[in-house]
Amino acid sequence: MSWKLSFMAATLVAVTGCAEVSTTQSGAVGVERKQTMLLSSQEVEQASAKSYAQEVSKVRSTGKLNNNAALTARVRTVANRLIAQTPVFRPDARTWRWEVNVADSPELNAYAMAGGKVMVYSGLITKLSLTDDELAAVIGHEMAHALREHSREQMSQAYAQQMGLSVVGALAGLGQGAMDLASLAGDLALTKPKSRTMESEADVIGLELMARAGYNPNAALSVWRKMMATGNGNGPEFLSTHPSDSSRLQELSARIPRVMPLYEAARRR
Template identity: 70%
Template sequence: MNTTLQRCGAALLLSAALAGCVNTTSSGEVGVQRKQFILLSQQEVDSMSAQAYAQEVRKTQAAGALNTNAALTRRVRAISERLIRQTPVFRQDARSWKWEVNVANSPELNAYCMAGGKIMVYSGLAEKLALTDDELATVIGHEIAHALREHSRESMSQEYAKQAGLSIVGQLAGLSQGSMELAALATDVALTKPHSRGMESEADTIGLELMARAGYNPQASITLWQKMLKAGGGGGPAFLSTHPAGEDRIATLQRLIPKVMPLYQAAPKK
C-alpha cells in the first residue's frame, strides 16, 4: 500500500473513531457518562450475539444441563424480570429487547449477559456461595449493566479495529464483514475476554442502581463481594476477575450506596 493510500486510510479510520465516540446509556442517578469507542452497528452485534447465545444454549441443552433445577430457574427469571423492568431508566429501547434468561447446571461461579439481553447464570454461583435473592440480583444486575452499556459492542469494535487495521477503510465503504467472523468474536468477548477496568466499574455502578430501583437491597453488593473474595482466595472468581480488585470495588460500592438507597427505600419489594 503506497504512502498516500496509507495516509488516507489512517485519516478515514480516525474520522470513524471520532464519529464512534458515543454514550450508549443515560447517566442515571449514579452518573455514568464515559464516551465509548464504537465502530460496529448495534443491529449487527445484537444479531451475532443472539447467534452465539443460541449456540451456547443448544450446547448446554445437549449436555443435559439447561434449566435442570426448576426452582433455581424460576428464581433467576423472577429476579431478572424485576431488574429488566428498570432498564428503561438507562435506555428506552431496552424494553423492546428480546430478553432471554436461562440457567446452566455448572459448578462454575459465572454468569453473563450478551448484547441484546441474553442472560445465562451458572448454578454453581447461586449454590456454592449460597446467594440470597439480593446478592443474586447484584450479579444479574451487573451483567445486565454490561449489556445496557454495550460493552460487548465496544470490545468487539476495539478488537475489530485492531484485527482489521487499515483494511477497515474497505469495511467502512460497505464491503462484507463476514471474514472477521463476528459471531465467533461475540462469543469470545462474552465468555472468555475479561472486560476492562472501566467497563467493570460501570457495570458495578449501573447494576447497583438497577437493583435498588428493583427493590433489592444495595447493601447486598457488599456481602456478595465478600463471598466472592473468600471463594477466590482474595482475587475473586473469573466471573468478576478484572481490575479493580475486590477490596477497591467494595470501597467504591460503599461510597455509592447512600446515593441509591433512597431509590431502594421507595421501590416496591416484589
C-alpha cells in the same frame, strides 16, 4: 507507502462510521462517559444472539439447561424485576428480546450479551449460597454491561485493530481476513475481561437497577466479598473476567447512599 496507509486508514474510519455515542442515560449514579464505536448496535446484537443461541444449544444438548425448575424460576423472577427497571437507563431496552437461562454447571459465572441474552451458572448460586439480593447484584451487574454495550465497544476496538492489520496486509499484497463477530461476541462474554472503567460502570448501574427493583444495595458488597473469599490460585471464573479488589468495594460503599432512597421507595410500593 506512508501516504497510502494514511489514506486507507482514513477511508476505514469513514466507511465503518466511527462515532462517539452515549449508549445510556446517566441515571441517579451519573454514568456519562461517551464511547467510541465502529460497529452498529444491530450488528453486535445479531452476532450476540447467534453466539448465545449456540451456547444455549450446546448446554441443552448435554441436558443441563434449566433442569432445576425451582432454581430457574428464582433466577428469572429476580431478572424480570431488574429488566423492568432497565428503561431508566435506555428506553429501548423494554423492546429487547430478553432471554434468561440457567446452566447446570459448577462454575461461579454469569454473563449478559448484547440485546439482553443472560446466562447464570448454577454453581454461582449454590456454592456461594446467594440470597435473592446478592443474586440481583450479580445479574444487575451483567445487565449493566449489556445496557452500556460494552461488548460493542470491545468488539469495535478489536475490529479497529484487525482492520488496521488488514490494511497493512493489503499494502503488502496479503489477503484481508473476515472477522467472525459471533465468535468474538462469545469470546468476550465468556473469557475476556472488561476494562476497569467498564467494570466500574457495570457496578454502579447494577447497583441502581437492584435498588429500583427493591433489592438491598448492600448485598452488592456481600456478594463480592463472598466471591473474593473463594479465591484459591486464580480464583473463580467470574473474578477472572471481572477483576475485583478493595477499590471496587470502596466505590460501591460510596455509591450506596445515593441509591438507598430508591431502594426504600421501591420497598414502600
